[in-house]
Amino acid sequence: xxxxxxxxxxxxxxxxxxxxxxxxxxxxxxxxxxxxxxxxxxxxxxxxxxxxxxxxxxxxxxxxxxxxxxxxxxxxxxxxxxxxxxxxxxxxxxxxxxxxxxxxxxxxxxxxxxxxxxxxxxxxxxxxxxxxxxxxxxxxxxxxxxxxxxxxxxxxxxxxxxxxxxxxxxxxxxxxxxxxxxxxxxxxxxxxxxxxxxxxxxxxxxxxxxxxxxxxxxxxxxxxxxxxxxxxxxxxxxxxxxxxxxxxxxxxxxxxxxxxxxxxxxxxxxxxxxxxxxxxxxxxxxxxxxxxxxxxxxxxxxxxxxxxxxxxxxxxxxxxxxxxxxxxxxxxxxxxxxxxxxxxxxxxxxxxxxxxxxxxxxxxxxxxxxxxxxxxxxxxxxxxxxxxxxxxxxxxxxxxxxxxxxxxxxxxxxxxxxxxxxxxxxxxxxxxxxxxxxxxxxxxxxxxxxxxxxxxxxxxxxxxxxxxxxxxxxxxxxxxxxxxxxxxxxxxxxxxxxxxxxxxxxxxxxxxxxxxxxxxxxxxxxxxxxxxxxxxxxxxxxxxxx
Ligand SMILES: OC[C@H]1O[C@H](O[C@H]2O[C@H](CO)[C@@H](O)[C@H](O)[C@H]2O)[C@H](O)[C@@H](O)[C@@H]1O
Numbered sequence: 212x213x214x215x216x217x218x219x220x221x222x223x224x225x226x227x228x229x230x231x232x233x234x235x236x237x238x239x240x241x242x243x244x245x246x247x248x249x250x251x252x253x254x255x256x257x258x259x260x261x262x263x264x265x266x267x268x269x270x271x272x273x274x275x276x277x278x279x280x281x282x283x284x285x286x287x288x289x290x291x292x293x294x295x296x297x298x299x300x301x302x303x304x305x306x307x308x309x310x311x312x313x314x315x316x317x318x319x320x321x322x323x324x325x326x327x328x329x330x331x332x333x334x335x336x337x338x339x340x341x342x343x344x345x346x347x348x349x350x351x352x353x354x355x356x357x358x359x360x361x362x363x364x365x366x367x368x369x370x371x372x373x374x375x376x377x378x379x380x381x382x383x384x385x386x387x388x389x390x391x392x393x394x395x396x397x398x399x400x401x402x403x404x405x406x407x408x409x410x411x412x413x414x415x416x417x418x419x420x421x422x423x424x425x426x427x428x429x430x431x432x433x434x435x436x437x438x439x440x441x442x443x444x445x446x447x448x449x450x451x452x453x454x455x456x457x458x459x460x461x462x463x464x465x466x467x468x469x470x471x472x473x474x475x476x477x478x479x480x481x482x483x484x485x486x487x488x489x490x491x492x493x494x495x496x497x498x499x500x501x502x503x504x505x506x507x508x509x510x511x512x513x514x515x516x517x518x519x520x521x522x523x524x525x526x527x528x529x530x531x532x533x534x535x536x537x538x539x540x541x542x543x544x545x546x547x548x549x550x551x552x553x554x555x556x557x558x559x560x561x562x563x564x565x566x567x568x569x570x571x572x573x574x575x576x577x578x579x580x581x582x583x584x585x586x587x588x589x590x591x592x593x594x595x596x597x598x599x600x601x602x603x604x605x606x607x608x609x610x611x612x613x614x615x616x617x618x619x620x621x622x623x624x625x626x627x628x629x630x631x632x633x634x635x636x637x638x639x640x641x642x643x644x645x646x647x648x649x650x651x652x653x654x655x656x657x658x659x660x661x662x663x664x665x666x667x668x669x670x671x672x673x674x675x676x677x678x679x680x681x682x683x684x685x686x687x688x689x690x691x692x693x694x695x696x697x698x699x700x701x702x703x704x705x706x707x708x709x710x711x712x713x714x715x716x717x718x719x720x721x722x723x724x725x726x727x728x729x730x731x732x733x734x735x736x737x738x739x740x741x742x743x744x745x746x747x748x749x750x751x752x753x754x755x756x757x
Contacts, residue, residue: 238289240314241314242287243286243287243289243290243297243298243299244284244285244286244287244299244308244314244315245284245285245286245287246281246283246284247283247284247285247305248280248283249279249280249283249305249307249328249333249336250304250305250333250335250336250338250339251328251332251333251334251335251336252279252280252333252336253332256272256273256276256277256331257276257330257331257332257746259746259750260272260273260276260745262750262751263745263749263750264749264750264751265749267701268697268698268701268745268749269749271700271701271704271741272741272742272745272749274704275710275738275741275742276331276742278710278733278738279307279327279328279331279333279336279738282307282308282309282310282733282735282738283305283306283307283308283336284305284306284307284308284314285304285305285306286299286301286302297360298359298360298361299315299358299359299360300315300347300350300355300358300359300360300363302316302343302346302347302358303342303343303346304339304340304342304343305336305339306321306339306340306343306358307321307324307328307336307340307735308733308735309712309731309733309734309735309736310712310731310732310733310734310735311712311731311732311733311734312728312729312731313357313731313733313735315357315358315359316340316343316344316357316358317356317357317358317367317735318344318354318355318356318357318366318367318368318370319367319368319370319494319668320668320735320736321340321341321344321370321374321735322370322373322374322377322668322736323667323668323671323735323736323739323740323743324337324340324735324736324738324739325337325340325341325374325377325378325739326377326671326739326740326742326743327738327739327740327741327742327743328340328739329377329378329380329381330739330742330743330745330746331742334378334381334382337377337378337381338378338382338384338387340374341371341374341375341378341387341391342387342390343358344371344374345371345390345391345394348371348394348397348398349394351363352397352398352400352401353366353397353398353401353402354366354367354369354371354398355367356491356492359461361459361460361461362461364453364454364455364488365451365453365454365455365488365489365491365492366401366402366492367492367493367494368493368494368520368521368524369398369399369402369521369524369525369528370524371391371394371395371398371528372391372395372527372528372531372532372535373524373527373528373531375387375388375391375395375531375535376531376534376535385538385539388535388538388539389539391535392532392535392536392539392541392544395528395531395532395535396532396544398528399525399528399529399532399548402449402521402525402528403447403449403525405452406452406454406514407449407450407451407452408447408448408449409447409448409449409450409517409576409601409603410445410446410447410600410601410602410603411445411446411447411448411517411558411562411574411576411602411603411604411605412443412444412445412446412602412603412604412605413443413561413562413604413605413606414577414604414605414606415606444561445602446554446557446558446561446562447554447558448517448522448555448558448559448562448574449517449521449522449525450489450513450514450516450517450518450521451489451490451492451493451513451514451516451518451521452485452489452492452513452514453485453488453489453491453492454485455484455485455488456481456482456484456485457481457484458470458484459484459487459488459491462727465727466484466487469483469487469508469509470483470484470509472509473509475509483509483511485514486501486511486512486513486514487508487511487513489501489513489514490511490513492513493513493518493521494668495614495651495660496659496660496726497511497658497659497660497726497727498612498651498652498656498658498659498660498661499610499652499654499656499658499661500516500573500610500612500614500652500660500661501513501516503515503516503575506656508658515575515576516573516574516575516576516608517562517573517574517575517576517605518573518614519559519563519570519571519572519573519574519614519615519617519618520614520617520618522555522558522559522563522618523559523571523617523618523620523621523623524617524621525555526552526555526556526559526618526621526622526623527621527622529548529549529551529552529555530548530549530552530622532544532548533545533546533547533548533549533552536548556623559571559618559623560623562574562605562607563607563618564630565607566633568615568637568641569633569634569635569636569637569638569640570615570616570618570634570637570638570641571615571616571617571618571623572607572608572609572610572615573607573608573610573612573614573615574605574606574607574608575605575606575607575608576603576604576605577603577604577605577606578603578604610652610654611641611642611643611652611653611654612651612652613643613649613650613651613652613666613669613672613673614669615637615641616634616637616638616641616672616673616676617672617676618634619631619634619635619638619676619680620672620673620675620676620679624680626679626680626681627680627681627682631680631681631682632680632682632683634676634680635677635680635682635684635685635688638673638676638677639688641653643673643716644673644688644692645665645716645717646695646716646717646718646719647663647665647695647699647714647715647716647717647718647719647720647721648665648670648692648695648696648699648714648716649665649669649670649673649692649696649716650662650663650664650665650716650717651664651665651666651669651716656725657725657726658725658726659713659723659724659725659726660726661725662716662717663715663716663717663718663721663723664713664714664715664716664723664724664725665696665699665713665714665715665716665723666712666713666723667712667713667714667736667737667739667740667741668736668740670692670696670740671740671743671744673692674689674692674693674696674744675689677689677692678690690748693744693747693748694748695719696740696741696744697741697744697745697748697749698719698720699714699719699720699721700714700720700737700741701720702719702720703720703721703722705720706720707722707732709732709733709734710732710733710734710737710738710741711723711730711731711732711734711737712730712731712732712733712734712736712737713730
């Protein structure tokens with residue numbers, strides 16, 4: 212990079228001439244978008260807001276409802292007329308952006324935005340958002356990380372079916388289900404094929420989970436016995452795997468610097484770039500969760516990890532597709548996806564579930580079996596990838612991450628079951644629940660998806676998971692965490708006048724930090740989570756559902 216800069220300077224380029232070139236040839240940031248009023252908008256907050264018992268929270272909720280108007284955008288006509296001159300992907304309807312530096316529509320952020328829009332009776336805006344994402348599946352075969360051309364090498368956590376159902380719950384419009392179904396199937400294929408699909412078997416002598424708990428749990432869950440696990444049952448699971456072997460265009464300087472400072476070149480640098488982009492695909496960019504064999508960013512090895520949360524979201528997707536197919540009368544599709552969900556849950560029980568920690572751990576891939584490893588003969592300068600026949604040994608990673616309990620939110624433990632009770636106890640004993648909310652992990656790495664940060668989507672999934680577990684004490688734990696989170700948002704709002712993308716889990720009302728960019732405000736998913744919680748927990752009695 213430095214050498215390139217010297218070459219450019221020698222050619223007569225100056226900072227001023229570069230600035231002039233940029234201003235002559237590029238639009239200002241945001242000039243590709245037009246602010247618009249969201250569909251279904253009303254200046255008045257939803258009627259339930261007047262029942263919020265704490266006047267300060269009521270005032271905050273009213274102000275945050277007002278933020279929807281400031282975060283709604285539409286693709287400008289100049290983009291629609293000349294798509295090849297812009298990085299912004301054309302979308303047919305207006306959408307809500309996270310805010311600040313994040314000026315485009317994001318994939319998994321949209322789930323919590325949709326929940327917040329629905330809470331504010333803005334179902335038309337929520338439906339437009341989900342229809343935008345469905346249009347991206349038509350064009351790309353999946354929902355990219357965000358609606359920019361430089362994000363099309365990867366996706367983000369698969370919550371599309373949950374978004375469709377959140378809108379359908381509010382609208383009852385079967386037309387949306389019919390439009391969504393083939394796109395959900397297409398996106399599921401994206402997540403279960405190519406480099407994202409991995410065949411694994413337990414590293415610990417083919418006994419199932421690390422603690423040997425699998426057979427009992429699988430039987431208790433009613434998904435079929437694992438009587439044959441001693442015969443090294445092979446499971447198919449999914450991982451994050453971006454198709455990018457170069458620096459991320461949006462963080463080019465950071466990625467080049469990372470590889471250079473680690474002394475990496477050629478295929479090794481290409482593999483690190485892929486693992487970094489794959490961490491971005493996970494939504495957890497960046498975190499010790501992806502480190503293997505070292506304790507800094509250069510040890511990011513996302514593609515060697517089989518994530519518990521990703522597979523839980525896919526389990527939920529499979530059940531959602533089955534439910535939608537059943538609702539629309541496609542019984543063959545229902546059966547196909549019911550069976551796929553059962554297989555995935557069986558694999559997660561066998562390999563990821565840990566009775567001691569009361570959670571589902573990520574897996575680490577070991578070397579493929581010698582007889583099944585296939586040498587990559589491609590002439591392209593790319594790292595070897597798994598093939599349909601590769602079988603990896605896999606073992607549980609240790610580590611306390613909020614993602615270990617996402618499977619509880621996805622219904623991977625039946626409500627009221629012994630497994631659900633163990634998971635609730637595991638979360639409560641994990642050390643993640645702190646004065647300012649729910650920590651992302653217990654490791655203070657300086658990366659944004661670690662301690663001390665508390666992220667709204669993770670907090671929200673933990674609250675809903677506790678609330679739906681139907682285990683003694685879990686509902687009150689959910690209400691307590693919800694109350695703490697709403698108050699943390701309030702304290703930060705009073706101190707800064709803004710909603711933040713992340714907070715400090717240790718400090719009530721502290722703002723999060725770390726990572727490669729300045730903390731951002733706005734903020735789409737934070738607003739969605741707050742409004743959803745205010746509606747559920749802010750009114751009347753703490754445990755009321757009104
Ligand atoms: O530009 C750096 C990274 O920014 C995004 O990631 C972060 O913000 C997103 C929008 O709120 C959020 O979805 C993600 O979880 C955050 O880590 C972007 O998604 C990354 O791809 C990008 O590298």
